[in-house]
Amino acid sequence: MTPDDPLQAPLGDLPGVGPSRAAALASAGLHTVEDLLLRFPLRYEDRGHIVAIASLRPGVATVSGEVLEAEVRPTRRPRFTVFEVTVGDASGTARAVFFNQRFLAQVFRPGQQVVLHGKVEWTSLGAQFQSPQYEFVDVTALSDGDSVHTGRIVPVYERIGPLTPKLQRDLVARALDRLPESITDPLPQEARRARGLPSRREALLDTHFPPEGTSVEVLNAFRTPAQIRLILEEFVLFQLALAEQRARVVTRAKPHRVEVSEATRALARRVLPFTLTPGQKEALRDIVTDLQRPTPMNRLLQGDVGAGKTIVALLAAVVAMANGLQVVLMAPTELLAEQHARTVAARLADTPFRSVLLTGSQRSVARRDALACIASGEAQLVIGTHAVLEDPAIFNRLGLVIIDEQHRFGVGQRARLRSKGALPDVLVMTATPIPRTLTLTAYGDLDVSVIRDLPPGRQPVLTTARPEVRREEAYAFVREQVAEGRQAYVVLPIIEDSDKIDVRAAVSMEADLRAGPLAGLRLGLLHGKLKAAEKQAVMQAFVAHALDVLVTTTVIEVGVDVPNASVMIVEHAERFGLAQLHQLRGRVGRGAEQSYAILLFERPLSEDARERLKAMTDTTDGFVIAERDLAIRGPGDMFGTRQAGMPTLRIGDLRRDQDLMTEAHAMARVLMEHLPPDAVSRRLARQAWAGRFNLAQVG
C-alpha cells in the first residue's frame, strides 16, 4: 500500500474527529479509515418507508415533516424533564418525546424539516414517538435519497464510549465520501468474477449504506453480496497467510526417503492385533502416501475418542522405522505417555524395533539409559511428553514426529520443530472434536484425515444427567456393575494445576466414598499432585483390575484406555466444558460391554451448563458435540490460546460464517496456485499474518 493510501489515513484526518474522538476510536482498535470501514454495523434498520403522519399506527415507523413546536416540559419528578416536539406533514401532526435531553432545545427549532424514525405509541393526544432517531434534512436531499440517518436502510453501529451510533454513521459516511475511485483489492478480479462478488469499493459502500431495495433480513444475516465479499476477503487473506506459512516449509525436500517394501508390510502385519476399520485403513493410506513424498508430511489425524488412532500411528511408525528412521511419539500427559509406552512395547515385541520412554520425572539413571539408547540408535521409537522436544537428546535420524491428543499444539510449535533443522514428517492426532471451520482455521496449514467409524462392537455410552440428590442411586449402580466384574471411574471437577485445597477435596471425597456408598470396593485415587511413580502405580493397578473404582481428577481426560471400565460418574458435571465431558466419557465404552455415563449436577444450572448436559445426553457423536460446543462457547474459547493459531478477526464470525471459511480455504488454494509470490494478494496476506491477524508469535 502506498503511504498516501486514503484507507490508511489516520481517523484524526476526518472532519469532525478531534483528539478526544480519535482517542475513543483508538480505544476500540480503530486507527485508520480502513479500520473504521472494515467494521460491520451491529445491525440494520429500515427507515426507508416514510409514511403519512395521519396513517401512523403503533409500531416502528418513519415520518417526515416540519417542526411545529419544540419545548422542554418540567415534570413532577425533580431533575426529570421531557422534551416534546410536534411535527406536521400535509396529513396531520404527531408528537415526539425525549426524556432528560434538555439540550435538544438547542437542536430542534420550529420550521426545520426533520425525519423521525422509531417506536410509535398511542396516547390520548394521538400518535407519539418515543425517543426517535432524528435527522434534519432539506427536502431536496431527501428526494435524492441522499440522507444518512433516515429515509433509507441505515447501519447501526455498536456504541464506542461517547461515540453514538449516529455519530459513527456520520463518520463512516464521510470516510466513504473520500474513497477514491480505485482502491487496492486483495481479491483478484478473476476470483471475484467467478463468485459474482462486487469490487472492494462497491462492497464498502453497500455494506454501510445499502442501496434501495436491499432486504433488511439478508443484511441482518450478513449475507448480501457486499457483506459476503468483505467476509471472504478477510478469510481468504487469512487462508493465504496460512498457505504462505506452509509454503515456507513444504517446498523443502526432507533429507530422508521412505519406501514401502513387502518386508515392511510383513512387519506391519505382525504389529497389528486386529483388522483395521475402513476409516483406519484410509487414514493409514493417506499417511503412508505422505511419508513416501519428497516433502515433509504435515497431517492432522482426527478421530473421535476410541476410534483407534494409536494403532494407525504405530503402523506409520513401523513404516518409518523399517526405513531406518527414528520416531518420536509425544503425549500431553505422563500418564498417557506411560500407557503408550506399555502398549507400544507389547506390540513391537515381535519386531526388531525398540521403544523407550523419556519423561521429565524419570529417575536420572533411567533417563540416562533412555538417552543413550536414543543417541546410539538402539531405540527407534521415543515415547514421551512434549518435554521431549526441548530435550537436548540428539536424535540420530529423526524421520517422524507423532503428536497425540494435542489440539493446542499449534502452528508455532510445529514451526519450532522444523526450525530444529530436522524436517521430519509430522502427524498430529486429536480426538478433541473440532468443527471443520476451526480445523481450517487452527489447522489450515495441515492436511486432514478423519476416522469416522469406530471399531466393531462398540455401543454408544448410555448417558444420563441427574441432580445430585440422586447420587446414592448412581453409586448403587456402580456397585452393581462392579459385582458383574466391571470397573468404574468417578471424576471430580478439579483443575489439575490448582492448589492444595482442591487436592484435599479429592482426598476427602475418596474417603467419603470408601466409608459410604462404595464401602468394601477396591478404590484408588489419582490426581495431579501425586508423584509420577505414585500415579503410575495407581494407574497400573486399575489397568490390572486390582482396583474396582478409580476416583480421579481430569488427569485421565485424554487417552487412557481401560476397556473393562464400563461406568463413569462425573461429579459436578455442570462445571466441566463440553469437549472435556466428551473426552472424559470416551474413557468408557471401549470394550464390548454396554457402558454408562452418569453426569451428576448441582442446581442451579446456568443456561450454558444445561445446554452442555443436554448435548451430552443427546448424542455421543463427537462432531455433533463439537458444533454444539462452538455454538455455546464461541470459537475464541474453544481454543482459548493465541498459540493455537486462531486469528483475530474483524469482520468474519466463525460461528456465523462457517460456510464462508470453507469457501475461502478453497479460493486461497486456487490463488496460491495461480498467483506469483509477489502478487498483491499474497503480499497483503504475508503482512496480515503478524499485523491484522496478530499471529506473529505463533510462527
Ligand code: ADP
Ligand atoms: P483413540 O483413537 O481414542 O486414541 P485408541 O487408539 O486408544 O483410541 O483405541 C481404542 C481401543 O480400541 C483400544 O483398546 C484399541 O486397541 C482398540 N482398537 C483400535 N482399533 C481397533 C480395531 N480396528 N478393531 C478392534 N479394536 C480396535
Ligand code: MG
Ligand atoms: Mg488416543
